Amino acid sequence: MNTQPVADLPSAIDRALDGRSILVLPRTREAAITEVAPSQWTGDGRAPALVLFTSGSTGTAKAVALSAEALTTSARATERSLSGPGDWHLSLPINHIAGFQVELRARLAGPEPIRSASATFTAGSFADEAQQLFARSGERPTYTSLVPTQLHRILADDRATVAAAKFDAILLGGSAISPALLERADARGLHIVRTYGMSETAGGCVYNGVPFDGVEIAITESSTIDLRGRVVADSYVEITAEGRIGPIDNPGLTINDDGTRTIHTSDLGRLDEGVLTVLGRSDDIIVSGGTNVSPHALETGLLPTWQHHGIAEVLVTWVPDEEWGKLLVALVRIDAQAPDTVVGSIGSPREFARRLGGLDHGMHGHLLPRLVFPVTEIPNRSIGKPDRQAAARLAVELAETENHRVPSPEYPNK
Incomplete structure (x- = not known):
C-alpha cells in the first residue's frame, strides 16, 4: 500500500x-x-x-x-x-x-x-x-x-x-x-x-x-x-x-x-x-426487572424537560443490580450556564434521580433512571455517536465510588 x-x-x-x-x-x-x-x-x-x-x-x-x-x-x-x-x-x-x-x-x-x-x-x-x-x-x-x-x-x-x-x-x-x-x-x-x-x-x-x-x-x-x-x-x-x-x-x-x-x-x-x-437500536435495549427499556426513548423523552433544570445532555445506561438485574442509570452533563441553585441541589445520585424523575416530563409509567451522575463529558466515539459500552463502564466506576458496590459488566463479543 x-x-x-x-x-x-x-x-x-x-x-x-x-x-x-x-x-x-x-x-x-x-x-x-x-x-x-x-x-x-x-x-x-x-x-x-x-x-x-x-x-x-x-x-x-x-x-x-x-x-x-x-x-x-x-x-x-x-x-x-x-x-x-x-x-x-x-x-x-x-x-x-x-x-x-x-x-x-x-x-x-x-x-x-x-x-x-x-x-x-x-x-x-x-x-x-x-x-x-x-x-x-x-x-x-x-x-x-x-x-x-x-x-x-x-x-x-x-x-x-x-x-x-x-x-x-x-x-x-x-x-x-x-x-x-x-x-x-x-x-x-x-x-x-x-x-x-x-x-x-x-x-x-x-x-x-x-x-x-x-x-x-x-x-x-x-x-x-x-x-x-x-x-x-x-x-x-x-x-x-x-x-x-x-x-x-x-x-x-x-x-x-x-x-x-x-x-x-x-x-x-x-x-x-x-x-x-x-427509535433507537434493538441491541441497545436494556432489560431491567423484566421490562425492555429503550435508552434512546428515555433520553429523547426526558431531556426536553430536564433541559429546563440545568441538564444539557443525557445518556441512559445501566449497572448490575441484584434486584433489577440491570439498574437504570443516567449520565448527565450540566449546562455550563445553569444557575448555581441547580448545581448546588444535586445531592446524592439517588436523590438527584428522584428529583429529576419527579418532574413533569410525560414519561410517567416508564421505568426511569434510579441513579443520575453528573459528568464532565458524555462518552462519545470520534464521530459523536454515544459510546454505550464506555458509558456502562463509567457508570459502574461512579456507582462504586458512591458505595454502590457492583461487579464490572461483561459484554459479549460482537
Missing part, C-alpha cells in the same frame, strides 16, 4: 472514482489514508472505490466496500435535497463516512472544503472557519455537517451561533438528536437537516425522515429498519496482511438476484405516511 497524504485527497478521490485505485480509510483519525491498486481486489466484478470501517459502536468495527456509484449517487442526492452544489465546511473526521462525504461533495462541486485546523472542535474555531467559507463562497450555497455534541457547543457561543445561522443547511446526524436541541437551533435561526444513514449506505440517505429518490425503507416484523437502493454498499470485506481485499458474507448485507442491495440495520423505527422516525 502507498500512503496518500490528506493534502492530496481530492486527486485521490478522482483516481478512486475512475477505478484507478481503491481508497482505504484508516480505523482512527490520526492514521493515514492509503491507496491500493485495483488488482488487490479478489472479488467478482469491478473493485470498490472506497473501503472504510464502521464506528464499532455496538461491537467490533467492520470493513465496508462502497462503489463509485454508491458514493456519487449519495453525493448528488444530497445536492438535490439541499440548494444544489455548494461550498462546504469540514469539521468531522474523514476516516468516517460523514466526513469523507463532505470531501466528496466538495470535490464534485468544485472548491475544496474549508477544513477545520483544530484537533478539537471548539465554537471559536467553527466561527472563524465559517467566516473564511462565507468570504469566498459569493452567491454559492454554503453547507456544513455536524454531530449533536458540536451543535451543543455552537449554541452555547453567540458568535458561533450567528455564524451557524448563515449556512444554507447544516446536516446533523451521527447520533440521537434531542427535540430540545432542535428547538434551540430553530429559535436561533439555524437551518438544520436531520440525517439518517451509516457507512453501509454511503452516509446519510434519509433527510428529515424522507429517503433519497431511489432509496426504499422497510420496517421488519421485529420493527427494525431495512434500507435498499443504489447507495448501499457492495459488501463487507476483509483486508489481509498483504493488502489483498476480498468480500465476506454477512447476513446484515444482502443482494437480490436483480442486484438490488439491502442493509438490514439494528435500528428500530416506524414509518408514518412515508416519514421515518428512528
Whole structure:
C-alpha cells in the first residue's frame, strides 16, 4: 500500500472514482489514508472505490466496500435535497463516512472544503472557519455537517451561533438528536437537516425522515429498519496482511438476484405516511426487572424537560443490580450556564434521580433512571455517536465510588 497524504485527497478521490485505485480509510483519525491498486481486489466484478470501517459502536468495527456509484449517487442526492452544489465546511473526521462525504461533495462541486485546523472542535474555531467559507463562497450555497455534541457547543457561543445561522443547511446526524436541541437551533435561526444513514449506505440517505429518490425503507416484523437502493454498499470485506481485499458474507448485507442491495440495520423505527422516525437500536435495549427499556426513548423523552433544570445532555445506561438485574442509570452533563441553585441541589445520585424523575416530563409509567451522575463529558466515539459500552463502564466506576458496590459488566463479543 502507498500512503496518500490528506493534502492530496481530492486527486485521490478522482483516481478512486475512475477505478484507478481503491481508497482505504484508516480505523482512527490520526492514521493515514492509503491507496491500493485495483488488482488487490479478489472479488467478482469491478473493485470498490472506497473501503472504510464502521464506528464499532455496538461491537467490533467492520470493513465496508462502497462503489463509485454508491458514493456519487449519495453525493448528488444530497445536492438535490439541499440548494444544489455548494461550498462546504469540514469539521468531522474523514476516516468516517460523514466526513469523507463532505470531501466528496466538495470535490464534485468544485472548491475544496474549508477544513477545520483544530484537533478539537471548539465554537471559536467553527466561527472563524465559517467566516473564511462565507468570504469566498459569493452567491454559492454554503453547507456544513455536524454531530449533536458540536451543535451543543455552537449554541452555547453567540458568535458561533450567528455564524451557524448563515449556512444554507447544516446536516446533523451521527447520533440521537434531542427535540430540545432542535428547538434551540430553530429559535436561533439555524437551518438544520436531520440525517439518517451509516457507512453501509454511503452516509446519510434519509433527510428529515424522507429517503433519497431511489432509496426504499422497510420496517421488519421485529420493527427494525431495512434500507435498499443504489447507495448501499457492495459488501463487507476483509483486508489481509498483504493488502489483498476480498468480500465476506454477512447476513446484515444482502443482494437480490436483480442486484438490488439491502442493509438490514439494528435500528428500530416506524414509518408514518412515508416519514421515518428512528427509535433507537434493538441491541441497545436494556432489560431491567423484566421490562425492555429503550435508552434512546428515555433520553429523547426526558431531556426536553430536564433541559429546563440545568441538564444539557443525557445518556441512559445501566449497572448490575441484584434486584433489577440491570439498574437504570443516567449520565448527565450540566449546562455550563445553569444557575448555581441547580448545581448546588444535586445531592446524592439517588436523590438527584428522584428529583429529576419527579418532574413533569410525560414519561410517567416508564421505568426511569434510579441513579443520575453528573459528568464532565458524555462518552462519545470520534464521530459523536454515544459510546454505550464506555458509558456502562463509567457508570459502574461512579456507582462504586458512591458505595454502590457492583461487579464490572461483561459484554459479549460482537
